[in-house]
Amino acid sequence: MNDMKHINIALFVPHMGCPNQCSFCNQKSISGQAKQINADDVKSAVNTALEGRDCAQAEIAFFGGSFTAIDRDYMISLLEAASEFIRVGQVKGIRVSTRPDCIDEEVLGILKSYGVTAIELGCQSMDDGVLRANLRGHDAQAVVRASGLIKSKGFELGLQMMTGLYMSDSTKDIETAEKIIELSPDTVRIYPTVVLEGTMLCDKYTAGEYRVQTLEEGVELCSKLLLMFHNADIPVIRLGLHSGGNVEEGFVAGVYHPAFRELCESRIYLDKIKEKLVGIPYGEIEITVGTKFISQLTGQKKTNLKHLEEMGYRCSVVQNPAFKKYELTIIPKG
Numbered sequence: 001m002n003d004m005k006h007i008n009i010a011l012f013v014p015h016m017g018c019p020n021q022c023s024f025c026n027q028k029s030i031s032g033q034a035k036q037i038n039a040d041d042v043k044s045a046v047n048t049a050l051e052g053r054d055c056a057q058a059e060i061a062f063f064g065g066s067f068t069a070i071d072r073d074y075m076i077s078l079l080e081a082a083s084e085f086i087r088v089g090q091v092k093g094i095r096v097s098t099r100p101d102c103i104d105e106e107v108l109g110i111l112k113s114y115g116v117t118a119i120e121l122g123c124q125s126m127d128d129g130v131l132r133a134n135l136r137g138h139d140a141q142a143v144v145r146a147s148g149l150i151k152s153k154g155f156e157l158g159l160q161m162m163t164g165l166y167m168s169d170s171t172k173d174i175e176t177a178e179k180i181i182e183l184s185p186d187t188v189r190i191y192p193t194v195v196l197e198g199t200m201l202c203d204k205y206t207a208g209e210y211r212v213q214t215l216e217e218g219v220e221l222c223s224k225l226l227l228m229f230h231n232a233d234i235p236v237i238r239l240g241l242h243s244g245g246n247v248e249e250g251f252v253a254g255v256y257h258p259a260f261r262e263l264c265e266s267r268i269y270l271d272k273i274k275e276k277l278v279g280i281p282y283g284e285i286e287i288t289v290g291t292k293f294i295s296q297l298t299g300q301k302k303t304n305l306k307h308l309e310e311m312g313y314r315c316s317v318v319q320n321p322a323f324k325k326y327e328l329t330i331i332p333k334g
């Protein structure tokens with residue numbers, strides 16, 4: 001996936017009347033405010049996105065989490081509106097996100113016929129105990145089954161996971177990432193858990209039965225996950241919740257930072273530098289890094305350089321355009 005040229009024309013499809021009660025979801029408490037989009041909304045959103053831009057590489061994205069579980073006629077009306085743009089070559093394809101237990105051959109056939117190219121599954125965890133505790137209503141095997149079916153029909157597969165859910169821990173979250181890697185998705189999204197008002201997690205948190213991760217713990221865990229997916233050559237197309245929307249409004253607690261990914265990228269660089277510093281005497285050092293990655297190496301407000309200085313290393317940074325992501329060398333100076 002080419003990040004530079006990639007545009008998602010994102011449309012939020014709330015699942016009115018969803019029978020599930022996932023611990024983190026506030027759709028029931030906000031359903032009065034969420035607008036139910038219709039085919040005309042799809043057309044006008046895409047037309048607005050097309051104004052003055054070449055969107056031939058863009059995708060229309062129906063997000064919300066349960067696209068294939070919404071009323072069937074309604075789902076088809078949205079797909080029909082979107083597919084018109086694909087037929088005339090104005091838009092490349094359609095992405096949808098849904099639950100793993102809402103995928104079968106029949107619905108995949110419908111999605112294919114309207115030009116859906118990518119399907120993202122909210123798996124959240126691959127630990128059955130965590131899935132049960134968070135009332136997801138499906139098990140890990142459902143993710144394995146749905147992923148296989150999606151890939152066998154030639155769709156791009158995206159998998160979404162959450163970290164720090166109720167009854168989970170870093171070990172279980174890392175195991176979830178390992179199991180996701182085994183499924184060879186084309187893309188991954190990682191969402192640290194955020195406690196929103198009107199959710200089961202909020203009740204547990206208020207009652208002192210659920211401890212949320214600190215930002216520092218979230219960065220430490222998610223930087224490991226990011227590196228795991230990088231090493232497996234699986235692009236992480238989102239890390240951390242988007243700012244805006246109902247996150248800030250209903251936010252009670254949890255790992256949330258508007259530049260969360262940058263924090264994690266910088267942590268990976270810091271860890272790599274520390275690995276390479278073993279055996280290098282304190283004093284001046286020169287770090288060489290890829291030109292595009294200097295800010296990740298130095299960290300926000302130069303936190304990584306300050307951290308290294310506190311350890312006893314004064315750093316100068318040199319750029320090398322040939323260096324790949326996370327590649328770096330260190331030489332002692334003087």
Ligand code: SF4
Nearest residue numbers: 018020021022025065
């Ligand atoms: S996250 Fe769970 S409860 Fe919320 S809409 Fe999706 S399936 Fe329903």
